Amino acid sequence: MRPRTRPHAQALIFTLFAVSAALTAQAHAQLGPNAVRLSSNPVRIESIGLTIFLPEGAGAQTVSQGPSANIATQVAFPDASGFTAIHSKRSRDNTLTLKGVTDNLVQKMLISAGKINAQGELIKGTSRASIILRDSDLNINGFAADRFYVEFPQVDREAPEVRGYTVFKTGPGRFVIFELFTDLLRLDLARVNYETMISSAEFTQGEDLDIKRGAMIRAGVAALASLSPADYRDVINASGQRWQRLYSPARSGDDLDAVEHGYRRLRAWVGRRGELEPERPESAWSDLDREPGFLLRIDALLLQDDLRVDSQAIYFLSIDRARESWTVRMTLREGEAPPNQWEETGARDEQSMVVRIEQNSSHPRVIKPLTQSEGYISVLESYMLGPLLVRAGVPADFAFYTYQSQGEKVSLRTDSVSRPSGVDGPFKISTRPREDGPTQTSYYRPDASLIRIERPDGRVWEPIEFERLVTLWRAKGLPLE
Secondary structure (H helix, E strand, O other), X not given: OOOOOOHHHHHHXXXXXXXXXXXXXXXXXXXXXXXXXXXXXXXXXHHHOEEEOOEOOOEEEEEEEOOOOEEEEEEEOOOOOXXXXXXXXXXOOXXXXXXXXXXXXXXXXXXXOOOEOOOOOEOOOOOOOXXXXXXXXXXXXXXXXXXXXXXXXXXXXXXOEEEEEEEEEEEOOEEEEEEEEEEHHHHHHHHHHHHHHHOOOEEOOHHHXXXXXXXXXXXXXXXXXXXXXXXXXXXXXXXXXXXXXXXXOOOOOOHHHOEEXXXXXXXXXXXXXXXXXXXXXXXXXXXXXHOEEEEEEEEEEEEEOOEEEEEEEEEEEEOOOOEEEEEEEEEEEEOOOOOEEEEEEXXXXXXXXXXXXXXXXXXXXXXXXXXXXXXXXXXXXXXXXXXXXXXXXXXXXXXXEEEEOOOXXXXXXXXXXXXXXXXXXXXXXXEEOOOOOOOEEEEEOOOOOEXXXXXXXXXXXXXXXXXXXXXXXXXXXXOOO
């Protein structure tokens, strides 16, 4: 299983994205004195084609839900009355109806608070949950919706928990679900926030979403197909060994006033698969180990409060891009607690992938993520994609599928390449590593060398000379080993 860390530790590794709301004169003019005021800046959730306005002062962030790490957008209401999770449901059954999906949710809620028989069905009269409202005939901005609220009595709690569900059907086999979390005491406040926010929801038709995503994937395939193995070699060789520093810039602009969060060494080279295990001598290599390809090694140290994360990752990609292998090792140290060690090894041959994950001395888990026949890039390419897209030199919107350790599955990432200062200026690449994740912005010179990477949390990755890094960290009394 993956390392269990406190929330701030998880935020250090996988950053959540927060959105702040502002006032809207248009919304003020349309609302009554007791209504919720909506922000002027909409939130766009690309993967489900949703545009929505949040209550004034609300915040939104992307989170992982459940054991399969499905991505949802979570909205916290400013009056602390509750929060909403927005997520999608896809089914291969294109005949699935809105009522059928909502009825299934109702049944799940009742079963979760009751007794079930050997067939997994609810024994009538045993559920402690009750449906307190159901409206199956809603039409919101041209889309049919079904809504219900369910109450769960709680032991040793002042008020019963209340969950609300609003379900939209946005296309054949496509559904978007708004899930409200509150309690009976705060239900009236939460419901006004929840229903007002949902009343602003507008959807892109599922077919249009597929057309746009397909065009971006094809553009990505064409961009990388325009690069020859020699281009890949040039990008890899030009990258060589480099150091980068992660920090929060100071208002003064003085590096000594900045807050240091970590550093990493990246080394890329053309070599052979056997170099994935530097400690193993070449005399012990098999024929497979002698396969030529591209390699990337990343050694990193990250700090936050009393947490320290040390990681080492090595990635291999065959010259024809058909095969890849990697190993990632990570050690988390927090205070005086024993180190938490995590390791992931993976390999892909064409479309067949196997990943092995182990934490501490627990029994390893083996998963077989589903890869995509079109638009898939290796993990190594996902780290080198900025220089590769600069080498391709085509400003456009791209999409790619790649394996991501967070979620332990192949996910879609998007990259938008532009040249704001014209053909002689730097490249700007806006990247969403996950479809509904935060956007980070990278800047590259025309020779594909990195200028900086701006993260959504305000932190910056920036190239730095090793001697300068040592001097800076020593001056601040920070660890270098």
